[in-house]
Amino acid sequence: MTATPTAHRLPSVGDTLGRYTALRIEALPEMSGTLVLLRHENGARHAHVAREDDNLAFGVTFPTVPRDSTGVAHILEHNVLMGSRKYPVPDPFFSMLPRSLNTFMNAMTASDWTTYPFSTRNVQDYDNLLSVYLDATFFPLLRYESFLQDGHRFEFETPDDPTTPLKLQGVVYNEMKGAMASAGSVMWRSLGQALYPDLTYANNSGGSPEHIPELTYEGLRAFHAAHYHPSNAYFYSYGNQSLEHVLERVEDQVMSQFPAQTLDVSIPDQPSFGAPRRMDVVYPGSDTERGAQALVAWKLGRSSDPDLNLRWSVLSDVLLGNAGAPLTRPLIDSGLGSALADLSGYRDSFREGAFAAGLKGLSAGKADEVEALVLATLGQIADAGLDPALIESSLHQFEIAQKEVSNSGYPYGLQVMFRLLGPWLYGGDPVTGLRLDAELGRLRADLADGKRVFETMIAEGLLDNPHRVTLNVTPDPELAARTEQSERALVERLSADFTDEDRARIVRESLQLQSLQGQESDPNVLPTLTLADVPAGVARPEYAAEQAGRALVGRVPQPTGGLDYLDVQVRLPDLGDLLDVLPLYAYAVTRSGAAGQDYVALARRAEAVTGGVSASAAVGTAPDDLGRVRLALTFSGKALARNGGDLVSLLRDVIAQPEFTRERLRQLLEQRLAGLKASVVGSGNAYADRLASAQVSLSAATDERLGGLSLLANLKAIVEGGEGQPASLDDRLDALLARFAELHTLILRGQPLLCLTALPDDLELDLTSITGLFTGDAAVGVPTPPRPARTPQARLTDSPVAFNALAYPTVPYTHTDSPALLVLSRLLRGEYLLPEIREKGGAYGAAAGFDTRAGVFSFSSYRDPHVRRTYEVFQNVQAFLAGDLGERELTEAILSASKLLDPLTSPDTVGRLRFFGDQGGYTPEVQEAYKARLLAVTLDDLRRVAATYLTPERAAYALVAGKDPNADVQELGLEFEVTKV
Numbered sequence: 014m015t016a017t018p019t020a021h022r023l024p025s026v027g028d029t030l031g032r033y034t035a036l037r038i039e040a041l042p043e044m045s046g047t048l049v050l051l052r053h054e055n056g057a058r059h060a061h062v063a064r065e066d067d068n069l070a071f072g073v074t075f076p077t078v079p080r081d082s083t084g085v086a087h088i089l090e091h092n093v094l095m096g097s098r099k100y101p102v103p104d105p106f107f108s109m110l111p112r113s114l115n116t117f118m119n120a121m122t123a124s125d126w127t128t129y130p131f132s133t134r135n136v137q138d139y140d141n142l143l144s145v146y147l148d149a150t151f152f153p154l155l156r157y158e159s160f161l162q163d164g165h166r167f168e169f170e171t172p173d174d175p176t177t178p179l180k181l182q183g184v185v186y187n188e189m190k191g192a193m194a195s196a197g198s199v200m201w202r203s204l205g206q207a208l209y210p211d212l213t214y215a216n217n218s219g220g221s222p223e224h225i226p227e228l229t230y231e232g233l234r235a236f237h238a239a240h241y242h243p244s245n246a247y248f249y250s251y252g253n254q255s256l257e258h259v260l261e262r263v264e265d266q267v268m269s270q271f272p273a274q275t276l277d278v279s280i281p282d283q284p285s286f287g288a289p290r291r292m293d294v295v296y297p298g299s300d301t302e303r304g305a306q307a308l309v310a311w312k313l314g315r316s317s318d319p320d321l322n323l324r325w326s327v328l329s330d331v332l333l334g335n336a337g338a339p340l341t342r343p344l345i346d347s348g349l350g351s352a353l354a355d356l357s358g359y360r361d362s363f364r365e366g367a368f369a370a371g372l373k374g375l376s377a378g379k380a381d382e383v384e385a386l387v388l389a390t391l392g393q394i395a396d397a398g399l400d401p402a403l404i405e406s407s408l409h410q411f412e413i414a415q416k417e418v419s420n421s422g423y424p425y426g427l428q429v430m431f432r433l434l435g436p437w438l439y440g441g442d443p444v445t446g447l448r449l450d451a452e453l454g455r456l457r458a459d460l461a462d463g464k465r466v467f468e469t470m471i472a473e474g475l476l477d478n479p480h481r482v483t484l485n486v487t488p489d490p491e492l493a494a495r496t497e498q499s500e501r502a503l504v505e506r507l508s509a510d511f512t513d514e515d516r517a518r519i520v521r522e523s524l525q526l527q528s529l530q531g532q533e534s535d536p537n538v539l540p541t542l543t544l545a546d547v548p549a550g551v552a553r554p555e556y557a558a559e560q561a562g563r564a565l566v567g568r569v570p571q572p573t574g575g576l577d578y579l580d581v582q583v584r585l586p587d588l589g590d591l592l593d594v595l596p597l598y599a600y601a602v603t604r605s606g607a608a609g610q611d612y613v614a615l616a617r618r619a620e621a622v623t624g625g626v627s628a629s630a631a632v633g634t635a636p637d638d639l640g641r642v643r644l645a646l647t648f649s650g651k652a653l654a655r656n657g658g659d660l661v662s663l664l665r666d667v668i669a670q671p672e673f674t675r676e677r678l679r680q681l682l683e684q685r686l687a688g689l690k691a692s693v694v695g696s697g698n699a700y701a702d703r704l705a706s707a708q709v710s711l712s713a714a715t716d717e718r719l720g721g722l723s724l725l726a727n728l729k730a731i732v733e734g735g736e737g738q739p740a741s742l743d744d745r746l747d748a749l750l751a752r753f754a755e756l757h758t759l760i761l762r763g764q765p766l767l768c769l770t771a772l773p774d775d776l777e778l779d780l781t782s783i784t785g786l787f788t789g790d791a792a793v794g795v796p797t798p799p800r801p802a803r804t805p806q807a808r809l810t811d812s813p814v815a816f817n818a819l820a821y822p823t824v825p826y827t828h829t830d831s832p833a834l835l836v837l838s839r840l841l842r843g844e845y846l847l848p849e850i851r852e853k854g855g856a857y858g859a860a861a862g863f864d865t866r867a868g869v870f871s872f873s874s875y876r877d878p879h880v881r882r883t884y885e886v887f888q889n890v891q892a893f894l895a896g897d898l899g900e901r902e903l904t905e906a907i908l909s910a911s912k913l914l915d916p917l918t919s920p921d922t923v924g925r926l927r928f929f930g931d932q933g934g935y936t937p938e939v940q941e942a943y944k945a946r947l948l949a950v951t952l953d954d955l956r957r958v959a960a961t962y963l964t965p966e967r968a969a970y971a972l973v974a975g976k977d978p979n980a981d982v983q984e985l986g987l988e989f990e991v992t993k994v
């Protein structure tokens with residue numbers, strides 16, 4: 014989509030705009046933008062980045078420094094989004110989602126700030142969202158019932174029966190119980206506590222489940238009044254829009270209603286340690302063989318110092334940035350653990366920065382060895398000196414990061430916000446977050462003078478620095494049970510002297526909350542877009558396609574900032590049971606050696622001339638036939654245009670001549686296994702959804718083998734041994750290597766599609782060394798994954814909460830019912846599942862999804878305290894649809910669905926999406942026909958498709974949970990097949 018460029022006038026330094034004064038104007042040449050910094054009379058700060066980008070962004074950020082672990086900042090973030098003065102509906106934030114064409118809406122609580130960002134390509138939508146965000150943050154109702162619902166409350170097991178057992182409930186309470194079950198979050202919380210024990214970072218800003226019940230309603234309100242004030246706010250606006258217009262809105266809606274206020278949220282320095290320390294932490298887990306992590310961490314200087322910040326970032330990348338890096342390699346080669354510990358590297362998200370390195374996948378009791386190895390290796394590096402080529406490679410990575418403009422991950426406008434917030438919130442210069450040239454220049458000058466810049470930092474900042482902690486994180490198989498026990502003890506202690514009156518109050522409050530949740534509210538007080546705002550077309554970026562032998566090559570001209578993006582997609586022939594080998598091959602191939610270079614040499618080569626290369630396997634389905642499924646392996650990479658030729662030759666070597674060794678493969682499989690195991694408690698809903706969908710769809714069954722719990726099981730059998738596997742690990746690895754060789758032959762017989770995205774002048778890159786590799790003539794195959802039986806499947810893992818899923822087979826993309834199913838999924842999510850499962854059930858999330866290409870309709874819940882209750886909600890969809898639904902619900906669901914058809918793109922993605930979409934049959938005509946049908950969907954269509962496709966005999970069940978669900982679901986007539994993950 015091209016916006017008509019309109020020049021918006023920017024102020025000069027010293028100009029006043031209302032009660033704002035422009036303090037600084039800075040050009041940002043790397044991103045073709047301009048930064049304007051302003052200050053309001055009452056102390057509020059505002060940063061505006063003017064840039065030719067039609068995806069407009071906004072954010073308001075408050076430093077929030079909790080003094081305890083009750084989760085006050087986090088619970089406040091939830092409560093702020095639950096009704097405000099102008100918008101007194103229970104959940105304006107969720108209600109706005111479907112009334113908007115936003116490309117991003119969220120709120121986040123970090124350890125010392127809370128932010129509320131959004132972005133959208135629609136100008137009216139921007140004003141609407143701005144109004145809702147400002148009212149929510151500055152004028153929230155903070156109702157007592159919201160505090161009970163999302164914070165914490167007592168509830169009787171049967172809410173209106175005070176003779177049943179008492180329980181603790183609350184959305185954040187359950188969210189944090191789930192979060193504290195993962196080693197990664199436990200480490201993150203512990204790092205702050207270990208390095209900064211006297212500061213706010215020692216607290217769990219998300220809330221520790223055992224301390225959340227200590228938060229009072231009055232405490233929550235006081236925290237809001239103290240922190241969410243204009244004088245303590247950092248506003249941000251971005252894009253091709255009028256700054257004056259934004260400021261006027263903020264003035265009218267917020268500034269005019271507050272007197273100035275001073276609040277001291279400054280964070281002091283952490284007094285330095287006299288000697289290194291040690292901290293032992295446990296998390297609930299049963300993998301005592303490989304579930305431990307050890308991390309050596311140091312406190313550094315102020316992270317708002319731009320020179321320090323840049324230098325530690327570069328050093329961190331030099332030491333740990335790739336598999337061949339001088340600190341990474343000895344750690345991995347030691348065989349102590351399988352991968353770098355979570356949080357390894359430099360962090361500037363504390364006022365004083367931190368550097369850390371360590372290993373995960375350890376058995377217990379290895380922390381001392383890891384610590385000794387980290388220190389010894391750093392000592393050797395400091396003595397021997399760093400290879401200047403490694404430093405040059407890292408600086409080249411910073412050059413790429415500065416030039417790249419991508420909406421992948423976060424919208425670019427919000428990436429810019431996070432970059433400037435770093436130094437800004439800690440009293441540094443926000444410009445340094447966006448423009449590194451001065452700091453880079455000073456660093457290069459010091460290096461050119463022969464100064465041992467980085468060696469000195471290692472010696473003084475790390476080895477001689479006594480402010481060091483070794484974190485030893487181990488799984489404790491009994492912890493989950495102990496936590497449950499202490500939760501019961503906590504409930505008993507807190508309720509020990511409850512009178513009958515107290516019990517009556519709990520019943521009353523539960524019922525009050527229930528009736529509030531059941532109450533109809535009128536979302537029409539909220540602003541909205543209409544169906545007329547949905548753009549009718551889809552993006553049609555131009556590209557040229559040419560046949561080169563068996564290969565089809567697309568060349569896409571885009572304003573990439575001087576980067577080249579290259580994808581080599583190989584559509585694969587029939588793989589048979591090599592399907593299970595494919596995801597392992599994809600993971601290993603860019604992390605091993607190639608063409609005579611070992612993995613270390615290849616990793617260094619990639620770091621020196623590219624911005625990264627990767628490979629991934631994916632499944633595609635024809636738009637008109639759910640049986641026409643195919644597999645592709647895609648190799649991707651990016652590089653500065655001056656290194657385009659090097660990128661091509663690197664990818665060629667990886668595709669044509671990969672070299673796997675048993676030893677490296679062992680390391681990689683252990684890493685991958687550790688990563689997958691750790692992901693289960695955080696993404697149980699996705700795994701459960703895949704497992705349910707696999708029972709009803711060929712495409713989903715294939716996808717489950719590529720990235721579901723089947724992959725985890727296969728990998729575990731290879732790494733840890735198992736039934737039907739050779740007894741020795743070496744034999745198992747050799748068997749896999751033989752399978753890799755077979756697969757490699759088949760890949761080169763596949764059908765290649767290449768797509769190059771670059772500036773027009775860089776498009777003539779010679780790709781023949783890659784296209785010439787594919788000389789075979791094998792037909793593209795249809796995968797034949799082992800199909801799981803249509804039986805409810807339960808997978809047990811270390812989790813105090815459940816993830817429930819239910820899937821139904823439906824129709825292909827071009828079928829006339831497909832758009833109605835997509836709209837239905839959006840309607841159910843917002844109008845039915847969130848109120849029933851999140852608000853009433855206390856789960857952190859719930860969703861209905863429709864995979865338009867695989868043709869699978871599914872339900873899932875996230876961090877859910879219930880199983881039976883949730884399945885009842887899923888099964889009762891027809892009854893809900895028979896109820897009172899109107900035009901508003903329909904319009905919102907259609908708007909919301911249309912967003913999925915118009916994803917936010919950027920120069921790096923827009924052309925390749927079009928090229929590969931066209932080749933898969935998803936042409937602009939096919940997509941626009943879908944959109945036209947979507948806009949015409951009626952409520953009757955929704956009821957009809959639900960009655961046709963969401964029927965009991967088509968349903969497939971799967972869940973991931975901590976315990977056997979069968980006793981609980983008996984009365985639903987379900988029986989789950991239970992296995993351990």
Ligand SMILES: [Zn+2]
Nearest residue numbers: 087091185188
């Ligand atoms: Zn939360």
